[in-house]
Amino acid sequence: xxxxxxxxxxxxxxxxxxxxxxxxxxxxxxxxxxxxxxxxxxxxxxxxxxxxxxxxxxxxxxxxxxxxxxxxxxxxxxxxxxxxxxxxxxxxxxxxxxxxxxxxxxxxxxxxxxxxxxxxxxxxxxxxxxxxxxxxxxxxxxxxxxxxxxxxxxxxxxxxxxxxxxxxxxxxxxxxxxxx
Numbered sequence: 001x002x003x004x005x006x007x008x009x010x011x012x013x014x015x016x017x018x019x020x021x022x023x024x025x026x027x028x029x030x031x032x033x034x035x036x037x038x039x040x041x042x043x044x045x046x047x048x049x050x051x052x053x054x055x056x057x058x059x060x061x062x063x064x065x066x067x068x069x070x071x072x073x074x075x076x077x078x079x080x081x082x083x084x085x086x087x088x089x090x091x092x093x094x095x096x097x098x099x100x101x102x103x104x105x106x107x108x109x110x111x112x113x114x115x116x117x118x119x120x121x122x123x124x125x126x127x128x129x130x131x132x133x134x135x136x137x138x139x140x141x142x143x144x145x146x147x148x149x150x151x152x153x154x155x156x157x158x159x160x161x162x163x164x165x166x167x168x169x170x171x172x173x174x175x176x177x178x179x180x
Contacts, residue, residue: 003063004063004068006020006021007021007061007063007068010058010068011058011059011061013058018054018055018058021054021068022051025051025069025072026047026051028069028142029047029050029051029072029073029076030043030044030047031141032073032076032077032137032138032141032142033046033047033076033080035125035133035136035137035141036077036080036081036130036133036134036137037084037126037130037133038080038083038084042083045083046076046079046080046083047076049079050072050075050076050079051072053075053079054071054072054075057075066148066151067148070148070151070152073138073142073152074151074152074154077134077152077153080130081130084130120174120175121171121175123174124170124171124174124175125171127170127174128167128170128171131153131163132163132166132167132170133167134153135149135153135160135163135164135167136164136167136168136171138152138153139164146160146161
C-alpha cells in the first residue's frame with residue numbers, strides 16, 4: 001500500500017494534518033457510534049474522546065497493521081462499549097442516526113408507511129446485542145470487508161460471519177413480528 005503523506009504528517013505530530021483527519025472522519029465516527037446505540041450527547045463525547053486518543057497514541061499507529069479508519073473505528077468502538085458498560089445500561093432504544101429513506105415526493109400515506117418501517121427497524125436494531133449492532137453497522141453502513149471488521153472487532157472472520165448471520169436472522173424475525 002502506498003504511504004499516505006497526510007497520515008505520515010499526523011504520525012509525526014503535525015496538528016494541521018490531525019485537523020484534516022478529524023474533519024474527514026468526524027461524521028463517519030459519530031454516525032457509527034449512533035448505530036451502536038449511543039445518543040447524540042454520548043456519541044459526541046465518545047467521538048471527541050476517540051479523536052483525543054488517536055492524537056495521544058499517534059506514535060502507536062502502525063499503517064502496516066491496519067488502515068487509519070480501522071484503527072480509529074476500533075478506538076471509537078471500544079470507548080462506546082466502555083461507556084455503555086460504565087453507565088450500567090443498555091444503549092438507548094432510539095437509533096436516530098439511521099439514514100432516512102429517500103423518495104422523490106412521497107404522499108402522506110407513503111411517508112407514514114416509511115416512518116413506521118424506520119421505527120420498526122430502529123426498534124429491532126435496538127434489541128440486538130451491541131456487538132451484533134456493531135458488525136451490522138460496519139458491514140452495511142460503512143461497507144467494510146470481513147477482514148477489516150474482524151480487526152476492528154478483535155475477532156476472527158468466522159466470528160464476524162456468525163455474528164452477521166445471527167444479527168440478520170434476529171432482525172428478520174423481529175421485523176416479521178412487526179408485520180404480523
